[in-house]
Amino acid sequence: MANDRGTKEEEEDQEGGNFRKGPWWRTVLRAVTAAPRFRDRAKVIPGACHYSAEFDFFEEIMLGRGDVVLETINEAGKRVGYLVGSQILCITSPVFRAMLGRASSFKEGIDTRRAAILGHHRPAVIRLEDDSDALGLVLRVLHHRYDFPDEDVGSQRFVKITEICCKYELRKPFQALADDLKELLDLEHVVTATNGYEDCVLISYVFGYERLFTVATKEVILWSRKGLHFEHNQRLSASTPSSTIAQLEQERNNRANILRTHIESIQTEWSAPSSHKCLRATNGEHCEALGLGNLIKTIVRLRLNEKESWDQELNAIFAELGRIPPLPLVSHEQCDWVPALHDFVQSTRMGVKGLKLSDSPP
Ligand SMILES: [Zn+2]
The missing domain is CATH 3.30.710 (Potassium Channel Kv1.1; Chain A)
Structure with a gap:
Protein backbone atom coordinates (compact mmCIF):
# COMPACT_ATOMS: atom_id res chain seq x y z
CA MET A 1 0.00 0.00 0.00
CA ARG A 145 -24.11 8.50 -0.28
CA TYR A 146 -25.64 5.23 -1.31
CA ASP A 147 -28.20 2.63 -0.47
CA PHE A 148 -27.14 -0.43 -2.36
CA PRO A 149 -30.12 -2.77 -2.01
CA ASP A 150 -31.77 -0.57 -4.65
CA GLU A 151 -28.95 -1.31 -7.03
CA ASP A 152 -28.52 -4.51 -8.98
CA VAL A 153 -25.87 -6.22 -6.86
CA GLY A 154 -25.32 -9.81 -7.98
CA SER A 155 -23.65 -12.47 -5.88
CA GLN A 156 -20.26 -11.94 -7.55
CA ARG A 157 -20.28 -8.30 -6.58
CA PHE A 158 -21.52 -9.17 -3.13
CA VAL A 159 -18.39 -11.31 -2.75
CA LYS A 160 -16.14 -8.43 -3.80
CA ILE A 161 -17.87 -6.17 -1.28
CA THR A 162 -17.45 -8.86 1.36
CA GLU A 163 -13.75 -9.18 0.58
CA ILE A 164 -13.35 -5.44 1.19
CA CYS A 165 -15.40 -5.64 4.42
CA CYS A 166 -13.21 -8.54 5.54
CA LYS A 167 -9.93 -6.78 4.71
CA TYR A 168 -10.80 -3.44 6.33
CA GLU A 169 -12.89 -4.94 9.17
CA LEU A 170 -16.08 -3.23 8.05
CA ARG A 171 -18.48 -5.93 9.13
CA LYS A 172 -20.58 -3.82 11.49
CA PRO A 173 -21.44 -0.91 9.19
CA PHE A 174 -22.44 -3.41 6.48
CA GLN A 175 -24.27 -6.03 8.52
CA ALA A 176 -27.80 -4.72 7.83
CA LEU A 177 -27.12 -4.23 4.13
CA ALA A 178 -25.58 -7.68 3.88
CA ASP A 179 -28.64 -9.19 5.61
CA ASP A 180 -30.87 -7.58 2.98
CA LEU A 181 -28.70 -8.76 0.11
CA LYS A 182 -28.56 -12.31 1.43
CA GLU A 183 -32.37 -12.46 1.42
CA LEU A 184 -32.70 -10.64 -1.88
CA LEU A 185 -30.32 -13.03 -3.63
CA ASP A 186 -31.81 -16.04 -1.83
CA LEU A 187 -28.32 -17.39 -1.20
CA GLU A 188 -29.31 -20.48 0.77
CA HIS A 189 -31.13 -21.84 -2.27
CA VAL A 190 -28.59 -20.58 -4.77
CA VAL A 191 -25.91 -22.57 -2.96
CA THR A 192 -27.42 -25.96 -3.76
CA ALA A 193 -29.09 -25.07 -7.06
CA THR A 194 -26.04 -23.65 -8.83
CA ASN A 195 -22.29 -23.61 -8.50
CA GLY A 196 -22.45 -20.47 -6.41
CA TYR A 197 -21.46 -22.20 -3.18
CA GLU A 198 -17.86 -21.05 -3.29
CA ASP A 199 -18.99 -17.44 -3.07
CA CYS A 200 -21.12 -18.04 -0.03
CA VAL A 201 -18.37 -19.42 2.19
CA LEU A 202 -16.73 -16.03 2.65
CA ILE A 203 -20.04 -14.13 2.81
CA SER A 204 -21.42 -16.38 5.54
CA TYR A 205 -18.09 -16.34 7.39
CA VAL A 206 -17.75 -12.54 7.45
CA PHE A 207 -21.38 -11.75 8.22
CA GLY A 208 -21.99 -14.66 10.57
CA TYR A 209 -24.64 -16.71 8.73
CA GLU A 210 -24.48 -20.08 10.51
CA ARG A 211 -26.82 -22.04 8.28
CA LEU A 212 -25.50 -20.66 5.03
CA PHE A 213 -21.93 -21.42 6.15
CA THR A 214 -22.83 -25.05 6.81
CA VAL A 215 -24.72 -25.48 3.54
CA ALA A 216 -22.02 -23.77 1.47
CA THR A 217 -19.11 -25.65 3.04
CA LYS A 218 -20.94 -28.95 2.55
CA GLU A 219 -21.22 -28.21 -1.16
CA VAL A 220 -17.53 -27.31 -1.33
CA ILE A 221 -16.60 -30.63 0.28
CA LEU A 222 -18.82 -32.58 -2.13
CA TRP A 223 -17.49 -30.84 -5.25
CA SER A 224 -13.83 -30.76 -4.30
CA ARG A 225 -10.89 -32.44 -5.93
CA LYS A 226 -7.82 -33.25 -3.95
CA GLY A 227 -5.00 -30.92 -4.81
CA LEU A 228 -2.20 -28.69 -3.72
CA HIS A 229 -4.15 -25.62 -4.67
CA PHE A 230 -7.38 -26.56 -3.05
CA GLU A 231 -8.73 -23.01 -2.88
CA HIS A 232 -7.98 -22.54 -6.60
CA ASN A 233 -9.81 -25.60 -7.80
CA GLN A 234 -12.74 -24.56 -5.65
CA ARG A 235 -12.66 -20.96 -6.80
CA LEU A 236 -12.94 -19.94 -3.19
CA SER A 237 -12.29 -16.27 -2.56
CA ALA A 238 -8.65 -15.51 -1.79
CA SER A 239 -9.93 -13.90 1.41
CA THR A 240 -11.32 -17.19 2.72
CA PRO A 241 -9.49 -17.94 6.00
CA SER A 242 -6.80 -20.56 5.56
CA SER A 243 -8.07 -22.45 8.61
CA THR A 244 -11.46 -22.91 6.89
CA ILE A 245 -9.79 -24.05 3.68
CA ALA A 246 -7.68 -26.55 5.63
CA GLN A 247 -10.79 -27.93 7.37
CA LEU A 248 -12.63 -28.30 4.05
CA GLU A 249 -9.71 -30.09 2.50
CA GLN A 250 -9.39 -32.44 5.44
CA GLU A 251 -13.12 -33.29 5.39
CA ARG A 252 -13.00 -34.00 1.67
CA ASN A 253 -9.94 -36.22 1.98
CA ASN A 254 -11.35 -38.11 4.96
CA ARG A 255 -14.46 -39.11 3.00
CA ALA A 256 -12.45 -40.22 -0.02
CA ASN A 257 -10.17 -42.26 2.26
CA ILE A 258 -13.14 -43.96 3.93
CA LEU A 259 -14.40 -45.11 0.52
CA ARG A 260 -10.98 -46.19 -0.68
CA THR A 261 -10.33 -48.22 2.48
CA HIS A 262 -13.73 -49.86 2.08
CA ILE A 263 -12.98 -50.89 -1.50
CA GLU A 264 -9.61 -52.28 -0.42
CA SER A 265 -11.26 -54.33 2.31
CA ILE A 266 -13.68 -55.86 -0.25
CA GLN A 267 -10.69 -56.74 -2.43
CA THR A 268 -8.86 -58.37 0.47
CA GLU A 269 -11.95 -60.28 1.49
CA TRP A 270 -12.71 -61.64 -1.97
CA SER A 271 -9.16 -62.50 -2.91
CA ALA A 272 -8.48 -64.64 0.19
CA PRO A 273 -7.90 -68.26 -0.98
CA SER A 274 -10.24 -69.79 1.59
CA SER A 275 -13.04 -67.26 1.13
CA HIS A 276 -16.56 -68.60 0.68
CA LYS A 277 -18.86 -65.84 -0.30
CA CYS A 278 -21.92 -67.67 -1.50
CA LEU A 279 -24.67 -67.98 1.08
CA ARG A 280 -26.90 -70.34 -0.91
CA ALA A 281 -26.79 -74.12 -1.12
CA THR A 282 -26.85 -74.29 -4.90
CA ASN A 283 -24.87 -72.71 -7.72
CA GLY A 284 -22.22 -71.52 -5.23
CA GLU A 285 -19.17 -71.72 -7.49
CA HIS A 286 -20.88 -69.88 -10.30
CA CYS A 287 -22.00 -67.16 -7.86
CA GLU A 288 -18.50 -66.65 -6.44
CA ALA A 289 -16.83 -66.63 -9.85
CA LEU A 290 -19.24 -63.99 -11.07
CA GLY A 291 -18.81 -61.90 -7.91
CA LEU A 292 -15.00 -61.99 -8.10
CA GLY A 293 -15.06 -61.36 -11.84
CA ASN A 294 -17.28 -58.33 -11.37
CA LEU A 295 -14.94 -57.03 -8.65
CA ILE A 296 -11.79 -57.34 -10.77
CA LYS A 297 -13.53 -55.82 -13.77
CA THR A 298 -14.77 -52.91 -11.66
CA ILE A 299 -11.33 -52.25 -10.14
CA VAL A 300 -9.78 -52.15 -13.61
CA ARG A 301 -12.56 -50.16 -15.29
CA LEU A 302 -12.76 -47.48 -12.58
CA ARG A 303 -8.99 -47.64 -11.91
CA LEU A 304 -9.66 -47.99 -8.23
CA ASN A 305 -6.10 -49.06 -7.53
CA GLU A 306 -4.78 -45.78 -8.90
CA LYS A 307 -4.32 -42.81 -6.63
CA GLU A 308 -5.60 -40.28 -9.20
CA SER A 309 -9.05 -41.86 -9.25
CA TRP A 310 -9.49 -40.87 -5.62
CA ASP A 311 -8.35 -37.28 -6.27
CA GLN A 312 -11.36 -36.34 -8.38
CA GLU A 313 -14.44 -34.56 -7.09
CA LEU A 314 -16.03 -36.40 -4.20
CA ASN A 315 -19.42 -36.31 -5.93
CA ALA A 316 -17.89 -37.93 -9.02
CA ILE A 317 -16.47 -40.76 -6.89
CA PHE A 318 -19.86 -41.29 -5.25
CA ALA A 319 -21.55 -41.37 -8.66
CA GLU A 320 -19.12 -43.86 -10.21
CA LEU A 321 -19.33 -46.28 -7.28
CA GLY A 322 -23.11 -45.90 -7.26
CA ARG A 323 -23.29 -46.99 -10.93
CA ILE A 324 -21.55 -50.35 -10.47
CA PRO A 325 -24.11 -52.92 -11.67
CA PRO A 326 -25.15 -55.72 -9.28
CA LEU A 327 -24.92 -59.37 -10.35
CA PRO A 328 -27.81 -60.59 -12.49
CA LEU A 329 -27.97 -63.90 -10.61
CA VAL A 330 -31.44 -64.58 -9.29
CA SER A 331 -31.76 -65.44 -5.56
CA HIS A 332 -28.05 -64.73 -4.93
CA GLU A 333 -28.47 -61.02 -4.19
CA GLN A 334 -27.40 -61.60 -0.59
CA CYS A 335 -24.01 -62.95 -1.69
CA ASP A 336 -23.18 -60.03 -4.00
CA TRP A 337 -20.80 -57.32 -2.74
CA VAL A 338 -22.37 -54.58 -4.92
CA PRO A 339 -25.64 -53.80 -3.04
CA ALA A 340 -23.74 -53.57 0.25
CA LEU A 341 -21.25 -51.19 -1.37
CA HIS A 342 -24.10 -49.02 -2.70
CA ASP A 343 -25.49 -48.77 0.83
CA PHE A 344 -22.07 -47.86 2.16
CA VAL A 345 -21.59 -45.16 -0.49
CA GLN A 346 -25.02 -43.75 0.24
CA SER A 347 -24.40 -43.55 3.99
CA THR A 348 -20.95 -42.02 3.46
CA ARG A 349 -22.52 -39.38 1.24
CA MET A 350 -25.21 -38.67 3.82
CA GLY A 351 -22.47 -38.38 6.43
CA VAL A 352 -20.89 -35.39 4.69
CA LYS A 353 -21.78 -32.41 6.84
CA GLY A 354 -20.77 -28.83 6.30
CA LEU A 355 -18.55 -27.01 8.77
CA LYS A 356 -19.96 -25.18 11.74
CA LEU A 357 -19.32 -21.48 11.94
CA SER A 358 -18.97 -21.78 15.70
CA ASP A 359 -15.96 -24.05 15.10
CA SER A 360 -14.22 -21.39 13.03
CA PRO A 361 -15.27 -18.01 14.46
CA PRO A 362 -14.40 -14.86 12.49
ZN1 LIG B 1 -24.46 -66.89 -3.99
Whole structure:
Protein backbone atom coordinates (compact mmCIF):
# COMPACT_ATOMS: atom_id res chain seq x y z
CA MET A 1 0.00 0.00 0.00
CA ALA A 2 3.03 2.22 0.08
CA ASN A 3 2.58 5.14 -2.21
CA ASP A 4 5.61 6.07 -4.21
CA ARG A 5 3.68 8.70 -6.10
CA GLY A 6 3.23 10.71 -2.90
CA THR A 7 6.86 11.76 -2.82
CA LYS A 8 6.87 12.78 -6.46
CA GLU A 9 3.77 14.91 -6.03
CA GLU A 10 5.24 16.46 -2.93
CA GLU A 11 8.30 17.48 -4.92
CA GLU A 12 6.17 18.92 -7.65
CA ASP A 13 4.30 21.02 -5.14
CA GLN A 14 7.48 22.20 -3.50
CA GLU A 15 8.90 23.11 -6.86
CA GLY A 16 5.79 25.07 -7.51
CA GLY A 17 4.06 22.56 -9.75
CA ASN A 18 0.77 23.94 -8.54
CA PHE A 19 -1.45 25.58 -11.18
CA ARG A 20 -1.25 29.05 -9.69
CA LYS A 21 2.34 29.17 -8.53
CA GLY A 22 4.16 27.15 -11.19
CA PRO A 23 6.38 28.53 -13.92
CA TRP A 24 4.32 29.63 -16.91
CA TRP A 25 5.51 26.82 -19.19
CA ARG A 26 4.52 24.17 -16.70
CA THR A 27 1.09 25.67 -16.26
CA VAL A 28 0.56 25.66 -20.00
CA LEU A 29 1.98 22.18 -20.40
CA ARG A 30 -0.22 20.76 -17.67
CA ALA A 31 -3.29 22.55 -18.94
CA VAL A 32 -2.69 21.18 -22.42
CA THR A 33 -2.02 17.60 -21.35
CA ALA A 34 -4.66 17.50 -18.67
CA ALA A 35 -7.59 19.10 -20.46
CA PRO A 36 -8.28 16.45 -23.13
CA ARG A 37 -7.93 13.63 -20.64
CA PHE A 38 -10.23 15.40 -18.27
CA ARG A 39 -12.81 15.98 -20.96
CA ASP A 40 -12.61 12.78 -22.95
CA ARG A 41 -11.88 10.00 -20.55
CA ALA A 42 -12.57 11.02 -17.00
CA LYS A 43 -15.99 10.56 -15.53
CA VAL A 44 -16.02 13.43 -13.11
CA ILE A 45 -18.61 14.42 -10.62
CA PRO A 46 -19.10 18.23 -10.80
CA GLY A 47 -16.97 20.05 -8.29
CA ALA A 48 -14.06 17.64 -8.51
CA CYS A 49 -10.67 19.22 -8.05
CA HIS A 50 -8.06 19.73 -10.73
CA TYR A 51 -6.04 16.61 -9.81
CA SER A 52 -8.98 14.48 -10.93
CA ALA A 53 -7.55 14.90 -14.43
CA GLU A 54 -4.82 12.45 -13.50
CA PHE A 55 -7.39 9.67 -13.25
CA ASP A 56 -9.42 7.97 -15.95
CA PHE A 57 -12.38 7.90 -13.61
CA PHE A 58 -12.70 10.13 -10.63
CA GLU A 59 -15.46 10.47 -8.12
CA GLU A 60 -15.74 12.95 -5.31
CA ILE A 61 -17.52 10.84 -2.72
CA MET A 62 -16.74 13.18 0.15
CA LEU A 63 -18.04 16.48 -1.11
CA GLY A 64 -15.90 19.50 -0.36
CA ARG A 65 -13.64 18.25 2.39
CA GLY A 66 -12.15 15.06 1.09
CA ASP A 67 -8.55 14.70 2.18
CA VAL A 68 -7.61 11.28 0.79
CA VAL A 69 -7.85 9.81 -2.69
CA LEU A 70 -8.08 6.03 -2.79
CA GLU A 71 -6.73 4.86 -6.09
CA THR A 72 -7.34 1.50 -7.75
CA ILE A 73 -6.82 0.09 -11.21
CA ASN A 74 -9.98 -1.34 -12.77
CA GLU A 75 -10.27 -4.46 -14.93
CA ALA A 76 -9.58 -2.45 -18.08
CA GLY A 77 -6.34 -1.15 -16.57
CA LYS A 78 -7.75 2.36 -16.02
CA ARG A 79 -6.91 4.48 -13.00
CA VAL A 80 -9.88 5.05 -10.73
CA GLY A 81 -9.79 7.61 -7.92
CA TYR A 82 -12.24 8.16 -5.07
CA LEU A 83 -11.97 11.32 -3.02
CA VAL A 84 -12.99 10.44 0.53
CA GLY A 85 -12.70 11.70 4.10
CA SER A 86 -9.96 10.14 6.25
CA GLN A 87 -12.03 10.75 9.40
CA ILE A 88 -14.90 8.67 8.08
CA LEU A 89 -12.55 5.86 7.14
CA CYS A 90 -10.91 5.99 10.59
CA ILE A 91 -14.22 5.97 12.46
CA THR A 92 -15.60 2.99 10.56
CA SER A 93 -12.55 0.81 9.97
CA PRO A 94 -9.86 -0.27 12.46
CA VAL A 95 -7.60 -1.05 9.53
CA PHE A 96 -7.88 2.45 8.04
CA ARG A 97 -7.50 3.84 11.57
CA ALA A 98 -4.17 2.06 11.89
CA MET A 99 -3.17 3.29 8.44
CA LEU A 100 -4.38 6.89 8.58
CA GLY A 101 -5.07 7.72 12.22
CA ARG A 102 -3.10 10.06 14.48
CA ALA A 103 -0.84 7.34 15.79
CA SER A 104 -0.08 5.91 12.36
CA SER A 105 3.54 5.64 11.36
CA PHE A 106 2.58 4.38 7.88
CA LYS A 107 3.51 6.59 4.97
CA GLU A 108 -0.18 6.99 4.10
CA GLY A 109 -0.93 8.42 7.54
CA ILE A 110 2.04 10.77 7.48
CA ASP A 111 1.09 12.01 3.99
CA THR A 112 -2.49 12.68 5.06
CA ARG A 113 -1.43 14.60 8.17
CA ARG A 114 1.18 16.57 6.30
CA ALA A 115 -1.36 17.55 3.65
CA ALA A 116 -3.71 18.76 6.40
CA ILE A 117 -1.03 20.74 8.28
CA LEU A 118 0.35 22.41 5.19
CA GLY A 119 -3.13 23.18 3.95
CA HIS A 120 -2.39 21.53 0.61
CA HIS A 121 -5.12 21.46 -1.94
CA ARG A 122 -3.81 18.11 -2.99
CA PRO A 123 -4.96 15.22 -0.80
CA ALA A 124 -2.78 12.21 -0.09
CA VAL A 125 -3.20 9.46 -2.68
CA ILE A 126 -3.32 5.88 -1.43
CA ARG A 127 -3.12 2.99 -3.80
CA LEU A 128 -5.22 -0.05 -3.02
CA GLU A 129 -5.50 -3.36 -4.83
CA ASP A 130 -9.22 -3.84 -4.32
CA ASP A 131 -11.91 -4.28 -6.94
CA SER A 132 -12.62 -0.70 -7.99
CA ASP A 133 -16.40 -0.99 -8.50
CA ALA A 134 -16.95 -2.71 -5.18
CA LEU A 135 -14.63 -0.27 -3.41
CA GLY A 136 -16.61 2.66 -4.80
CA LEU A 137 -19.81 1.13 -3.57
CA VAL A 138 -18.41 0.46 -0.09
CA LEU A 139 -17.07 4.01 0.16
CA ARG A 140 -20.41 5.52 -0.92
CA VAL A 141 -22.18 3.54 1.78
CA LEU A 142 -19.66 4.66 4.42
CA HIS A 143 -20.16 8.28 3.36
CA HIS A 144 -23.96 7.90 3.43
CA ARG A 145 -24.11 8.50 -0.28
CA TYR A 146 -25.64 5.23 -1.31
CA ASP A 147 -28.20 2.63 -0.47
CA PHE A 148 -27.14 -0.43 -2.36
CA PRO A 149 -30.12 -2.77 -2.01
CA ASP A 150 -31.77 -0.57 -4.65
CA GLU A 151 -28.95 -1.31 -7.03
CA ASP A 152 -28.52 -4.51 -8.98
CA VAL A 153 -25.87 -6.22 -6.86
CA GLY A 154 -25.32 -9.81 -7.98
CA SER A 155 -23.65 -12.47 -5.88
CA GLN A 156 -20.26 -11.94 -7.55
CA ARG A 157 -20.28 -8.30 -6.58
CA PHE A 158 -21.52 -9.17 -3.13
CA VAL A 159 -18.39 -11.31 -2.75
CA LYS A 160 -16.14 -8.43 -3.80
CA ILE A 161 -17.87 -6.17 -1.28
CA THR A 162 -17.45 -8.86 1.36
CA GLU A 163 -13.75 -9.18 0.58
CA ILE A 164 -13.35 -5.44 1.19
CA CYS A 165 -15.40 -5.64 4.42
CA CYS A 166 -13.21 -8.54 5.54
CA LYS A 167 -9.93 -6.78 4.71
CA TYR A 168 -10.80 -3.44 6.33
CA GLU A 169 -12.89 -4.94 9.17
CA LEU A 170 -16.08 -3.23 8.05
CA ARG A 171 -18.48 -5.93 9.13
CA LYS A 172 -20.58 -3.82 11.49
CA PRO A 173 -21.44 -0.91 9.19
CA PHE A 174 -22.44 -3.41 6.48
CA GLN A 175 -24.27 -6.03 8.52
CA ALA A 176 -27.80 -4.72 7.83
CA LEU A 177 -27.12 -4.23 4.13
CA ALA A 178 -25.58 -7.68 3.88
CA ASP A 179 -28.64 -9.19 5.61
CA ASP A 180 -30.87 -7.58 2.98
CA LEU A 181 -28.70 -8.76 0.11
CA LYS A 182 -28.56 -12.31 1.43
CA GLU A 183 -32.37 -12.46 1.42
CA LEU A 184 -32.70 -10.64 -1.88
CA LEU A 185 -30.32 -13.03 -3.63
CA ASP A 186 -31.81 -16.04 -1.83
CA LEU A 187 -28.32 -17.39 -1.20
CA GLU A 188 -29.31 -20.48 0.77
CA HIS A 189 -31.13 -21.84 -2.27
CA VAL A 190 -28.59 -20.58 -4.77
CA VAL A 191 -25.91 -22.57 -2.96
CA THR A 192 -27.42 -25.96 -3.76
CA ALA A 193 -29.09 -25.07 -7.06
CA THR A 194 -26.04 -23.65 -8.83
CA ASN A 195 -22.29 -23.61 -8.50
CA GLY A 196 -22.45 -20.47 -6.41
CA TYR A 197 -21.46 -22.20 -3.18
CA GLU A 198 -17.86 -21.05 -3.29
CA ASP A 199 -18.99 -17.44 -3.07
CA CYS A 200 -21.12 -18.04 -0.03
CA VAL A 201 -18.37 -19.42 2.19
CA LEU A 202 -16.73 -16.03 2.65
CA ILE A 203 -20.04 -14.13 2.81
CA SER A 204 -21.42 -16.38 5.54
CA TYR A 205 -18.09 -16.34 7.39
CA VAL A 206 -17.75 -12.54 7.45
CA PHE A 207 -21.38 -11.75 8.22
CA GLY A 208 -21.99 -14.66 10.57
CA TYR A 209 -24.64 -16.71 8.73
CA GLU A 210 -24.48 -20.08 10.51
CA ARG A 211 -26.82 -22.04 8.28
CA LEU A 212 -25.50 -20.66 5.03
CA PHE A 213 -21.93 -21.42 6.15
CA THR A 214 -22.83 -25.05 6.81
CA VAL A 215 -24.72 -25.48 3.54
CA ALA A 216 -22.02 -23.77 1.47
CA THR A 217 -19.11 -25.65 3.04
CA LYS A 218 -20.94 -28.95 2.55
CA GLU A 219 -21.22 -28.21 -1.16
CA VAL A 220 -17.53 -27.31 -1.33
CA ILE A 221 -16.60 -30.63 0.28
CA LEU A 222 -18.82 -32.58 -2.13
CA TRP A 223 -17.49 -30.84 -5.25
CA SER A 224 -13.83 -30.76 -4.30
CA ARG A 225 -10.89 -32.44 -5.93
CA LYS A 226 -7.82 -33.25 -3.95
CA GLY A 227 -5.00 -30.92 -4.81
CA LEU A 228 -2.20 -28.69 -3.72
CA HIS A 229 -4.15 -25.62 -4.67
CA PHE A 230 -7.38 -26.56 -3.05
CA GLU A 231 -8.73 -23.01 -2.88
CA HIS A 232 -7.98 -22.54 -6.60
CA ASN A 233 -9.81 -25.60 -7.80
CA GLN A 234 -12.74 -24.56 -5.65
CA ARG A 235 -12.66 -20.96 -6.80
CA LEU A 236 -12.94 -19.94 -3.19
CA SER A 237 -12.29 -16.27 -2.56
CA ALA A 238 -8.65 -15.51 -1.79
CA SER A 239 -9.93 -13.90 1.41
CA THR A 240 -11.32 -17.19 2.72
CA PRO A 241 -9.49 -17.94 6.00
CA SER A 242 -6.80 -20.56 5.56
CA SER A 243 -8.07 -22.45 8.61
CA THR A 244 -11.46 -22.91 6.89
CA ILE A 245 -9.79 -24.05 3.68
CA ALA A 246 -7.68 -26.55 5.63
CA GLN A 247 -10.79 -27.93 7.37
CA LEU A 248 -12.63 -28.30 4.05
CA GLU A 249 -9.71 -30.09 2.50
CA GLN A 250 -9.39 -32.44 5.44
CA GLU A 251 -13.12 -33.29 5.39
CA ARG A 252 -13.00 -34.00 1.67
CA ASN A 253 -9.94 -36.22 1.98
CA ASN A 254 -11.35 -38.11 4.96
CA ARG A 255 -14.46 -39.11 3.00
CA ALA A 256 -12.45 -40.22 -0.02
CA ASN A 257 -10.17 -42.26 2.26
CA ILE A 258 -13.14 -43.96 3.93
CA LEU A 259 -14.40 -45.11 0.52
CA ARG A 260 -10.98 -46.19 -0.68
CA THR A 261 -10.33 -48.22 2.48
CA HIS A 262 -13.73 -49.86 2.08
CA ILE A 263 -12.98 -50.89 -1.50
CA GLU A 264 -9.61 -52.28 -0.42
CA SER A 265 -11.26 -54.33 2.31
CA ILE A 266 -13.68 -55.86 -0.25
CA GLN A 267 -10.69 -56.74 -2.43
CA THR A 268 -8.86 -58.37 0.47
CA GLU A 269 -11.95 -60.28 1.49
CA TRP A 270 -12.71 -61.64 -1.97
CA SER A 271 -9.16 -62.50 -2.91
CA ALA A 272 -8.48 -64.64 0.19
CA PRO A 273 -7.90 -68.26 -0.98
CA SER A 274 -10.24 -69.79 1.59
CA SER A 275 -13.04 -67.26 1.13
CA HIS A 276 -16.56 -68.60 0.68
CA LYS A 277 -18.86 -65.84 -0.30
CA CYS A 278 -21.92 -67.67 -1.50
CA LEU A 279 -24.67 -67.98 1.08
CA ARG A 280 -26.90 -70.34 -0.91
CA ALA A 281 -26.79 -74.12 -1.12
CA THR A 282 -26.85 -74.29 -4.90
CA ASN A 283 -24.87 -72.71 -7.72
CA GLY A 284 -22.22 -71.52 -5.23
CA GLU A 285 -19.17 -71.72 -7.49
CA HIS A 286 -20.88 -69.88 -10.30
CA CYS A 287 -22.00 -67.16 -7.86
CA GLU A 288 -18.50 -66.65 -6.44
CA ALA A 289 -16.83 -66.63 -9.85
CA LEU A 290 -19.24 -63.99 -11.07
CA GLY A 291 -18.81 -61.90 -7.91
CA LEU A 292 -15.00 -61.99 -8.10
CA GLY A 293 -15.06 -61.36 -11.84
CA ASN A 294 -17.28 -58.33 -11.37
CA LEU A 295 -14.94 -57.03 -8.65
CA ILE A 296 -11.79 -57.34 -10.77
CA LYS A 297 -13.53 -55.82 -13.77
CA THR A 298 -14.77 -52.91 -11.66
CA ILE A 299 -11.33 -52.25 -10.14
CA VAL A 300 -9.78 -52.15 -13.61
CA ARG A 301 -12.56 -50.16 -15.29
CA LEU A 302 -12.76 -47.48 -12.58
CA ARG A 303 -8.99 -47.64 -11.91
CA LEU A 304 -9.66 -47.99 -8.23
CA ASN A 305 -6.10 -49.06 -7.53
CA GLU A 306 -4.78 -45.78 -8.90
CA LYS A 307 -4.32 -42.81 -6.63
CA GLU A 308 -5.60 -40.28 -9.20
CA SER A 309 -9.05 -41.86 -9.25
CA TRP A 310 -9.49 -40.87 -5.62
CA ASP A 311 -8.35 -37.28 -6.27
CA GLN A 312 -11.36 -36.34 -8.38
CA GLU A 313 -14.44 -34.56 -7.09
CA LEU A 314 -16.03 -36.40 -4.20
CA ASN A 315 -19.42 -36.31 -5.93
CA ALA A 316 -17.89 -37.93 -9.02
CA ILE A 317 -16.47 -40.76 -6.89
CA PHE A 318 -19.86 -41.29 -5.25
CA ALA A 319 -21.55 -41.37 -8.66
CA GLU A 320 -19.12 -43.86 -10.21
CA LEU A 321 -19.33 -46.28 -7.28
CA GLY A 322 -23.11 -45.90 -7.26
CA ARG A 323 -23.29 -46.99 -10.93
CA ILE A 324 -21.55 -50.35 -10.47
CA PRO A 325 -24.11 -52.92 -11.67
CA PRO A 326 -25.15 -55.72 -9.28
CA LEU A 327 -24.92 -59.37 -10.35
CA PRO A 328 -27.81 -60.59 -12.49
CA LEU A 329 -27.97 -63.90 -10.61
CA VAL A 330 -31.44 -64.58 -9.29
CA SER A 331 -31.76 -65.44 -5.56
CA HIS A 332 -28.05 -64.73 -4.93
CA GLU A 333 -28.47 -61.02 -4.19
CA GLN A 334 -27.40 -61.60 -0.59
CA CYS A 335 -24.01 -62.95 -1.69
CA ASP A 336 -23.18 -60.03 -4.00
CA TRP A 337 -20.80 -57.32 -2.74
CA VAL A 338 -22.37 -54.58 -4.92
CA PRO A 339 -25.64 -53.80 -3.04
CA ALA A 340 -23.74 -53.57 0.25
CA LEU A 341 -21.25 -51.19 -1.37
CA HIS A 342 -24.10 -49.02 -2.70
CA ASP A 343 -25.49 -48.77 0.83
CA PHE A 344 -22.07 -47.86 2.16
CA VAL A 345 -21.59 -45.16 -0.49
CA GLN A 346 -25.02 -43.75 0.24
CA SER A 347 -24.40 -43.55 3.99
CA THR A 348 -20.95 -42.02 3.46
CA ARG A 349 -22.52 -39.38 1.24
CA MET A 350 -25.21 -38.67 3.82
CA GLY A 351 -22.47 -38.38 6.43
CA VAL A 352 -20.89 -35.39 4.69
CA LYS A 353 -21.78 -32.41 6.84
CA GLY A 354 -20.77 -28.83 6.30
CA LEU A 355 -18.55 -27.01 8.77
CA LYS A 356 -19.96 -25.18 11.74
CA LEU A 357 -19.32 -21.48 11.94
CA SER A 358 -18.97 -21.78 15.70
CA ASP A 359 -15.96 -24.05 15.10
CA SER A 360 -14.22 -21.39 13.03
CA PRO A 361 -15.27 -18.01 14.46
CA PRO A 362 -14.40 -14.86 12.49
ZN1 LIG B 1 -24.46 -66.89 -3.99
